[in-house]
Amino acid sequence: MSVLVYTENWDGKFKKISFELVSYAASVAKMTGGSVTALSIGNVNQDELSNLGAYGATSVLNASSAPAGLDNQVYTNIIAAAMEKTGATVLVLANNNTGKAIAPRLSVRLKAGLVSGVTALPESVSPLVVRKKVFNGKAFGKVEVTTGTAILTLAQNSFEIREAGGSAAVESFDHGVDAGTAKTTIKDVQKQEGKLLLTDADVVVSGGRGMKSGDNWVPIEELAGVLGAATACSRPVSDEGWRPHEEHTGQTGKIIAPNLYFAFGISGAIQHLAGVSSSKCIVAVNTDKDAPIFEAADYGIVGDALKVLPDLITEIKAAKAQ
Amino acid sequence: MRILVCISNVPDTTTKIRFSNDNTSIDENGVQWIINPWDELALTRAMEIKEDASNPVDHVTVATVGGAGVEPTLRKALAIGADDAIRVDCVGGDAHQVATQLAAVVKSGTYGAILCGIESSDYNGSAVGGMLAEMLGVPSVSAVSSLTFENGEVVITRDIDGGKELVTVPAPFIGVVQKGIAKEPRIAAMRGIMMARTKPLLVLAAVEAESLTRFKEYVMPESKAPCKMIDADNVKELVNLLQNEAKVL
Numbered sequence: 001m002s003v004l005v006y007t008e009n010w011d012g013k014f015k016k017i018s019f020e021l022v023s024y025a026a027s028v029a030k031m032t033g034g035s036v037t038a039l040s041i042g043n044v045n046q047d048e049l050s051n052l053g054a055y056g057a058t059s060v061l062n063a064s065s066a067p068a069g070l071d072n073q074v075y076t077n078i079i080a081a082a083m084e085k086t087g088a089t090v091l092v093l094a095n096n097n098t099g100k101a102i103a104p105r106l107s108v109r110l111k112a113g114l115v116s117g118v119t120a121l122p123e124s125v126s127p128l129v130v131r132k133k134v135f136n137g138k139a140f141g142k143v144e145v146t147t148g149t150a151i152l153t154l155a156q157n158s159f160e161i162r163e164a165g166g167s168a169a170v171e172s173f174d175h176g177v178d179a180g181t182a183k184t185t186i187k188d189v190q191k192q193e194g195k196l197l198l199t200d201a202d203v204v205v206s207g208g209r210g211m212k213s214g215d216n217w218v219p220i221e222e223l224a225g226v227l228g229a230a231t232a233c234s235r236p237v238s239d240e241g242w243r244p245h246e247e248h249t250g251q252t253g254k255i256i257a258p259n260l261y262f263a264f265g266i267s268g269a270i271q272h273l274a275g276v277s278s279s280k281c282i283v284a285v286n287t288d289k290d291a292p293i294f295e296a297a298d299y300g301i302v303g304d305a306l307k308v309l310p311d312l313i314t315e316i317k318a319a320k321a322q
Numbered sequence: 323m324r325i326l327v328c329i330s331n332v333p334d335t336t337t338k339i340r341f342s343n344d345n346t347s348i349d350e351n352g353v354q355w356i357i358n359p360w361d362e363l364a365l366t367r368a369m370e371i372k373e374d375a376s377n378p379v380d381h382v383t384v385a386t387v388g389g390a391g392v393e394p395t396l397r398k399a400l401a402i403g404a405d406d407a408i409r410v411d412c413v414g415g416d417a418h419q420v421a422t423q424l425a426a427v428v429k430s431g432t433y434g435a436i437l438c439g440i441e442s443s444d445y446n447g448s449a450v451g452g453m454l455a456e457m458l459g460v461p462s463v464s465a466v467s468s469l470t471f472e473n474g475e476v477v478i479t480r481d482i483d484g485g486k487e488l489v490t491v492p493a494p495f496i497g498v499v500q501k502g503i504a505k506e507p508r509i510a511a512m513r514g515i516m517m518a519r520t521k522p523l524l525v526l527a528a529v530e531a532e533s534l535t536r537f538k539e540y541v542m543p544e545s546k547a548p549c550k551m552i553d554a555d556n557v558k559e560l561v562n563l564l565q566n567e568a569k570v571l
Contacts, residue, residue, distance in 0.1 A: 010483060069487060072452070072462045095448070097481060100440065101464035101498070104452025107418065113534035114417070116448050129538065134445055135339050141445070142538040153448075183461040184489045187477075191485035199483070203570075227571075245502055251335055251443065252359050252501045260570040270336050281568045283560065284549070294549045299563060303554030311557040319561050319571065 001032035001125065004088035006079055007052060008098050009044045015200060016161070017094045017154075019055050023162040024121070024154050025092045026056025032090070032125050035059070038168065039082045041066045041075065046170055053168030055161065061085070061173035069189075070098060071182035076105040081175040083110060083149075090128075095153035096199070103153050113145035119158040136251050136274035156199060157257035157278065198247065201230035203260045206249060206276075208234040210265020210286060210305050214242030219309035220264065226316055232256070234266045250275035264305035268293025285309075323434035323493065324381040325368045328424055328450065329399055330358040330442040331392040345539040357395055359507070360439025362402075364497075366504035367469060368437060369403040377471045381405050383431065387423045389413045393523065400518035401510035407521070412528035417445075421453035422531035428458055430526075434493040435476065440465065440500040445537075451498035461495045467502030 005025035007018040022038055029036045038057040040049055042064065049060045061082055067074055079102065083091060091106065093099035095117045107114035115130050119140065122130040128150045134141040198204065205224040207217060217231075224231045231247060238248040249256055251271040257278035264285050266272060273296050276282065284297035285305045294300045301308055333339065334354040342349055357365070368382045384399040385408040386392055396407040410423040428436060438451030455462035467486070468479035478489050478497065510518070552560045564571040 069489070070482075072455070072464065076456065097465040097483070100448040101452060101462065104417070104421075104449040105456040105462070107449065107534065108421070108453050108456035111534065114447075114449055115535060117446050131541065132446070134540070135333075136335070136443055136446060137543075138339050139341075140541040140543065142541060144536045144538050145534065146536050147534045183495075184463060184491050186487055186489050188488040189482075189485060190487075191482075195484065197484050248501070252363075260564070260568075274335070281564070281570045283564070294551075296546075297549045298547070298568065299560055300549045300551050301554050301557070301560065302551065308554055308557060312560070315558050315561040316571070319565060 001029070001090060002034035002086055002088040003029045003032070003036045003090045003092060004083055004086050005036060005038050005057070005092040007038045007040055008094065009040060009042055012042075012044050012048070014044070014048060014052070017096065017156050019161045020156070020159050021092055021094055021154055022052050022055035022057050024159045026162065027121050028090055028092070029056075031122065037061060037082075037086045037088065039063065039079060039173070041078055049170045050167040053166045054163050056164060057168040060168045060170045062170055063173045063175050065179060067179040067182045069184065069186040070101065071184045072101050072105055074177060074179055074182045075102050076109060077177040078175045079106055080109050081177060082173065085173070089149045091149070091151045093151070093153045095155050099153045103151050107151050110149050110151070111147055112149035112151045113147045114151040114153070115143045115145060116153040117155045118152045119155050137277045138274070155257070155278070196228070196230045198230045198232055198249070198254055199256055201258055203227045203229035204232050204256060204258045205229045205262045205264070206232035206234070206266060207237060207264045207305070208266030209236045210267075211237070212306070214240070216306060217243065219306070219313060223262070223309060223313050223316070226313060226320070234272050263293050263297070264309065266293055267291045268296055323379045324383060324432060325371070325379055326428060326431065326433040326436045327361065327365045327368050327382065327384045327399070327404065328436065328438045328454070329361040329365065329384050329386050329395065330439070330444075331355050331386060331388055331395040332358045332442055332444045335359060335443050341540045345541070348540070355392070355395055357399060358439050358442045360441060360499060360501070362507040363501065363504045364437040364439055364499045365399055365402055365404065366506075366508040367499070369508060370504065371469070371471065378474050379471070383408060383433070385410070385424060385427045387412050387420045396523060397518050398510060400521045400523070401514040402508050403514060405521065407523045408526060409523065410526045410528055415531065416533040416535045416537070417447045417449035418453060418534045419531045421450045421457060423528055424450065424454050425457040426529045427526065428454070435495060435497060437497045437499055440498050451496050455496040461491050462498060463489060463491055463495065464498040466497045466499045469497055469499070469503060
């Protein structure tokens with residue numbers, strides 16, 4: 001069974017999730033005894049493409065001609081063409097906005113069972129049974145794909161990158177899909193340049209209502225700066241307008257899974273935990289010793305976030321200086 | 323234009339989830355059922371659009387797939403303001419099964435915009451909207467955080483990594499919506515609840531459809547070690563633990 005993995009690029013570069021995807025696909029292929037082909041759509045240079053071999057891709061299909069923005073139908077057509085060309089029976093995508101937009105369309109097109117948000121390698125490959133998150137991380141579900149071809153979208157930060165060295169053979173891919181058939185027209189793009197994306201960050205520093213006011217975010221931003229972290233907040237904070245909605249993490253906001261998550265003045269309502277509980281390590285600071293955040297946290301301090309933050313910044317700076 | 327909002331009936335998000343003895347279904351004892359939060363935001367936005375007379379939208383229908391037990395959730399959607407509701411009488415099956423049923427609903431009407439939430443808070447599948455679009459052969463836009471009409475044309479904002487894109491798309495289309503589409507979900511007023519009782523709720527027989535996946539069983543996450551508490555005056559110890567024990571700094 002061969003595996004096709006769609007590696008999305010951002011302005012010509014692959015990100016961490018792309019390497020997670022290729023590593024995952026390589027491990028699936030090892031179970032099935034097949035090879036891994038990565039598909040890249042858009043303009044990416046040769047070095048970046050062949051480097052996917054370091055994570056286990058044997059070949060890369062380079063579809064350099066593509067519409068400027070994501071058109072779900074055009075992308076579906078291109079990926080379906082790559083599935084046909086490679087004869088792959090497993091397709092792996094990211095469980096991000098792009099994967100969520102395309103994977104269901106491909107499921108219908110290829111008559112391939114879709115399991116989204118998978119968190120581990122398949123438990124068996126014939127039949128293919130794999131574990132995914134359900135109830136926003138409160139539980140897992142085991143799902144069996146009952147079709148010959150399977151589509152899996154991988155939850156971010158759930159599979160470790162495995163770098164083995166090596167490079168992949170890059171082949172230009174003429175998919176025959178006319179980008180002019182795109183029905184979505186992009187009128188404007190607004191991007192914040194140079195800002196670390198919340199969903200990409202290894203470390204996230206987050207504040208809740210216990211921060212008392214939007215004016216008190218200076219130490220959160222300072223700590224984030226010291227750690228190279230992204231900043232986040234709980235829902236009441238973004239609802240109050242203390243912080244932008246993009247920073248809201250939780251069930252209806254962003255779902256993140258960094259290595260380290262700091263929760264300052266966040267009580268830890270179940271909806272907030274749904275967005276952060278997959279973090280590898282959670283540190284909570286809250287004045288209420290009974291706050292539910294301490295049930296989810298690995299390390300906790302009962303105290304005022306505004307008092308703890310300056311000390312923490314000093315100590316981390318000192319530790320980093322050593 | 324008519325808008326169709328597809329809604330899913332899910333356990334209240336504050337529910338402590340428990341499973342049946344063989345772990346193949348959830349224990350429904352004490353579970354409150356609600357409109358899936360993202361679908362509720364989609365419905366709220368649909369109502370806002372309809373109520374603004376400058377928009378070419380005059381009718382909002384809600385549809386769901388399920389047994390008679392989901393009707394209270396549909397009545398709730400009618401109380402929020404939907405004009406009528408459709409339930410496809412079908413229990414079980416995966417997202418492909420549900421999308422096939424909804425595709426039949428769409429084909430039986432004349433909808434210009436079909437809105438779905440980006441995921442449901444139970445299976446977190448993020449699949450039905452996109453599947454529906456592919457079955458109908460219409461464009462879809464995902465991660466929609468704003469939807470307006472300008473001169474009769476649909477203008478959508480969708481979230482991309484690190485920013486937003488403003489896109490237009492011809493009707494009919496599927497909008498897969500996320501947070502931001504409406505500020506707060508609308509709460510039904512007493513008048514709406516009274517009116518909802520007499521609004522049309524159509525029950526359709528299921529069409530033939532197949533599931534492509536089979537849910538086997540639920541697994542509870544491994545219980546985690548208790549939180550290690552550190553004194554507020556000993557922040558240095560926290561940094562030490564993060565560096566040397568958790569190895570995350």
